[in-house]
Amino acid sequence: MTATHGRTGRPPLTEERKAQIRLEIARAAVGLFVEQGVAATTGEQIGRAVGVSARTVWRYFPSKESCVRPLLTAGIDAIAAALREWRPGRPLGETFARNLADERLVVGPEPTTVGALVRLTRTEPGLRAVWLQTYDEAEPAFARALAERAERAGLPADGLRPAIQAAMFNAALRAAVEQHAWRGTDTATDPAAVRAELAEALHAALAVVSEGLT
Known part of the structure; x- marks a missing residue:
């Protein structure tokens, strides 16, 4: 046997x-x-x-x-979902105000760690490349979400419009995160306080581009 x-x-x-x-x-x-x-x-x-x-x-x-990529990509799906929920005629910042309680948004569940990482991207070229690549890869996901949103709402959804909207949003998001991180130095800051400050920076960035995102 x-x-x-x-x-x-x-x-x-x-x-x-x-x-x-x-x-x-x-x-x-x-x-x-x-x-x-x-x-x-x-x-x-x-x-x-x-x-x-x-x-x-x-x-x-x-x-x-x-x-470091898992820390940078944690919020992409949640951000895309928030873009799909963005109601026509409502400020985009308002949509994110409702959704920022979701800890996956913007910098994921560890804002202080990500803040320290983003500060390093100013002096470490290899990390800078990973940081920029993350945003480059996120942009098509944002464009798809915006196209789906437009289709449901009966808005123009040609291939160019969602792509430009996604690029504008992506640039505003990156600028907000970078400017917030580069101003900070204390990685032991309370995560809730960091998240609140980052939310404020995001709202300011979205206000700058809001006229082009309607």
Whole structure:
């Protein structure tokens, strides 16, 4: 009789657990980057801070700079959803005023950590590239949301209009986050206070472009 052997070893990680590991790596990377700079930080150090091997770090991310991406992309889907809910004739800032209670918006659930990261993008070219790439990749998602919103409302929805609207919104969002982060220096600031200040900066940025987003 031939014995059959089941699969041995650890069970595969769930997608939720993989996302959690990515976020843990991102937090650890930012902490090390702030403390000692990107150049002095190694994959081994990032992994050690999380309790995983450097091999695991590289399995999830192609470079140490890209480790921060989960902190930057956390709010894209929530922002797109808010754009779909934007009612015709209502200020866009009003829509976000209703939705900013959702901690995923703008900078995700960790505004102080993201603020520290954004400050680093002024002096670390590799992180700056990841930061800008994140916004470049978010823009089509915003354009699709605006096109869906226009279609439901019976507004003009040719390919160019939502694309331009998304570009304007994306630029305003990035400017608000950057200006807010670059003014700050205390990464231990209360997250609720940081979020309130950031919301104010976002409203100001949207007011600047509101005439072009109707």
